[in-house]
Amino acid sequence: MNERLAALRGLLDTRGLDAIALSRSANKRYFSGFRLSDSEGPTSGWSGTLLVTRDATMILADSRYTEQAQAEAPDWELIPTAGRMDEELPPLLRRRRVEALGLEALVVSHADWAALAQVAPGVELHAMDEELMRLRIVKAASEVDAIGRACALTDACFAHLMDFVKPGMTERAVAWELESYFRANGAEGLAFDAIVLAGPRAAMPHGRPSDAVVERGNVLLLDFGCAVDGYRSDMTRTVFVGDVPDQIRRSHVAVREAQAAVIDALAVGVNGQELDAIARRRIEAEGVEPYGHGLGHGIGLETHEPPRLRAAEACTLEAGMVFSVEPGIYLPGVTGIRIEDIVALESSGPRLLTTSPREALVIG
């Protein structure tokens, strides 16, 4: 935590700020240990906001969260709050002589920002989301370990599902089994709402499990992950329920080869755009549209975080980055195929943290 704080305070100097207020749940946890679940986010308001100056570290919490803040962030000075951000923060800023404050503009609502700007006209407000994100982009060994534990549990869950799933089950029943498995086996929760889609419904890159039944001749697409000690996993497998048409088999091979070509090309210094192009070329060679989403995303305390591997954005890979590689083919009305794994990039090359079989398994 001391190294993390030192890096954070480095931003005070590079940006010429007197203080930084952290509002993003993942940053609250990363710097102080204070934990909020994804579903708590909206109701927790600004509880757990961290205020860091050159010589103080403070955690602000209303009465619902003061005991938790003291227990989880014992080294931080607890500032109990009762009102809104624009009521509580200005006196604290005056007392600490803060004239330039860094804030997370991607997380702070416009209402909070505008109210603060109005009641504290002597304080410059600076957006600093990108710099803060970058502090978490290269993972420490302990963080890679935690992501690895989440990935190992995800592999175990997939193996369990391959035994469990039978034709005739609903997508929803499979999703619930998956969530139950994670919770019974030590996960804090899901990394995101699991995607479980059968047959033509798999053409939705982000569909929600429904009462649709898994039938013979379908593919079953499973995109799921869990959180262990705050760190996330994310894996997609597309399996066949009995025999599937040749077009689907060919597409599965193309996606698998596209992913393998990317993983082969992974190395420190490579640009994410080149990797995306490699995957797209292999898929376009089949005469079908490649995926409309990105090739991959960083993962850590958030399921989606930098780096982004996609056509629209340059990103140079560094040792210590951990990210997904997830090409896909979507055939509207027919089906969708996606294969996704989590990779930790080391100076010697990529290490796969998810290790479930990538070839098309056949169930039922």
Add this chain to the structure above:
Amino acid sequence: MNERLAALRGLLDTRGLDAIALSRSANKRYFSGFRLSDSEGPTSGWSGTLLVTRDATMILADSRYTEQAQAEAPDWELIPTAGRMDEELPPLLRRRRVEALGLEALVVSHADWAALAQVAPGVELHAMDEELMRLRIVKAASEVDAIGRACALTDACFAHLMDFVKPGMTERAVAWELESYFRANGAEGLAFDAIVLAGPRAAMPHGRPSDAVVERGNVLLLDFGCAVDGYRSDMTRTVFVGDVPDQIRRSHVAVREAQAAVIDALAVGVNGQELDAIARRRIEAEGVEPYGHGLGHGIGLETHEPPRLRAAEACTLEAGMVFSVEPGIYLPGVTGIRIEDIVALESSGPRLLTTSPREALVIG
């Protein structure tokens, strides 16, 4: 839905706007049917944003959500998006000749708002959170029915837990049983992360279930709810595990009587501040501090929504409002006691939607 849209368009006139963009998940669902779960919120970005003008209703969705948007909001014109809000919205606003746009400043990030203001300088941006919230504050009969179904399932879950919980179980095990019960019995999910706290831990108004064990002589505080067809429930019961000290029994009676006094006083036209004062007076008569949180909150598509019943804010109750009544006593280091029910206010008076026993049950 047509009535809802008419009320929404009424705001175009009263506020002198050409269009309203809706970003809050509950509003996306209320006006269009488009559904996002609480945990999807952060990753969905601005997908499902609704844009309403005098003569058009549009739903904006990126490729992850286009199929879902078409299925769930079939009457809305689908506008596929690929980029950020400040890239996609301005051309649409120009085409529709929008010069004054209403936005939800409590939900839109400052980054999105500021970027939009910069790239579309000819468009005035107006915050209109309060007016939009008010459109959902009085519930239609079908909405009260849905909240009632969620409350009935919560009562059934509580009855199940009273059989299930035994001394020696962890808070976490109880929380998981509760969640499993909801999911197995038709809920969409939890209304919020369940609060299950034993003994002194119940002094945290908002604590998280831990590996702490439920022991004889403890209280067990259960604050939980589910979502049915999008509508939420929220109920708290504090039960005794075997014999508990007299101080705790007396506090439980005081909280119950405080809640009963509030419910007796509920009527159309009453002010929430008066109700809060009624509860506090009864608790202060015991010589203990009353709760530091509000007395109650509205509930519907969100677990916490207007009206707020609390000392700091005037609110006049109307027929059709549905809200919680939840006084409590917190004795730091000793325990906490809270009793919470959901009430639908009708012109003839209050109707309790949660009906589990309010007296102190003894388990174990």
